[in-house]
Amino acid sequence: MQITSKFTAAVHILTCIEVFDGEMRVTSDFLSGSTGVNAVIVRNVLGQLREAGIVETRQGSGGAHLAKPTSEITLYDVYRAVECTDDDGLFRFHENPNAKCPVGRNIHKVMDGRLEAAQSALENELKKTTLAEIVADTKKIIEEE
Amino acid sequence: MQITSKFTAAVHILTCIEVFDGEMRVTSDFLSGSTGVNAVIVRNVLGQLREAGIVETRQGSGGAHLAKPTSEITLYDVYRAVECTDDDGLFRFHENPNAKCPVGRNIHKVMDGRLEAAQSALENELKKTTLAEIVADTKKIIEEE
């Protein structure tokens, strides 16, 4: 089981928006070309990023823009925006443990805290990286090419 | 996107094997009853745990047993055994970033290290808990009931 490609696509999209800002209108069509992701999916992702307050888009007017400085957007913010639409947590539990079995009726209590800790560890690591770093690294590589 | 319920089911299964060891034959049918997971799925999970050297099962002879002390089995070992059958990593990348775009041809380089770090953070947290702790907590709750 894997975390959706929408997450990496979203980071790609945001990087493009910042890198090409001013140079050109960054439309969903352009982003579709750069990411290789269908333009409608791009618009969906942009919609989720907009709801999360990360980008600004307007119907009709082509061109997405960041709603915050890149230093204030972490990978966690992006992850949360596109990946965590429902609040079920990272781990899925088997749904029908048997309450008649002493293990079955307690396994949730025993595991839940540990699963949350693992999920938090992942999320905290994602909080450490900002879009500013991603963009800086990208620009640096481009210059060195 | 979520991590499969096979993981929590596997921990449940291992806990049962330890808790009921000696008292009864812990068959896939019994485990199916306790977990609420189909008996064939249970056997699949047991098969993966066997390949990982975590349990011992034999065709015909009913009853699974642990292949190691509970203190030497971490949640990470279980996660790895049942969840990481292919080696694609936790994050899925969008597949066709455009090499003609400077962002597209470098996004992998820029992100890969960070994604691995996030995955490692998750895995390291899972390494902190052993089956011994899960079993101890479970037994404690059962006694207090």
Place this chain on the structure above:
DNA sequence: AAAGTTGTAACATCGTTTGTTTCAACTTTC
């Protein structure tokens, strides 16, 4: 020999992800 169990394959079902088509509403530009 009989009964119970595991391992495994083949198939079914369901939900999710991704892509596609379509179109109304909107903005920009001429």
Place this chain on the structure above:
DNA sequence: GAAAGTTGAAACAAACGATGTTACAACTTT
């Protein structure tokens, strides 16, 4: 204000993966 391009959104399609089901050969125990 008309034309062209763009977004937002809905509805549908296709592909994939997770889980369940059925079936059965191989094996162990009694």
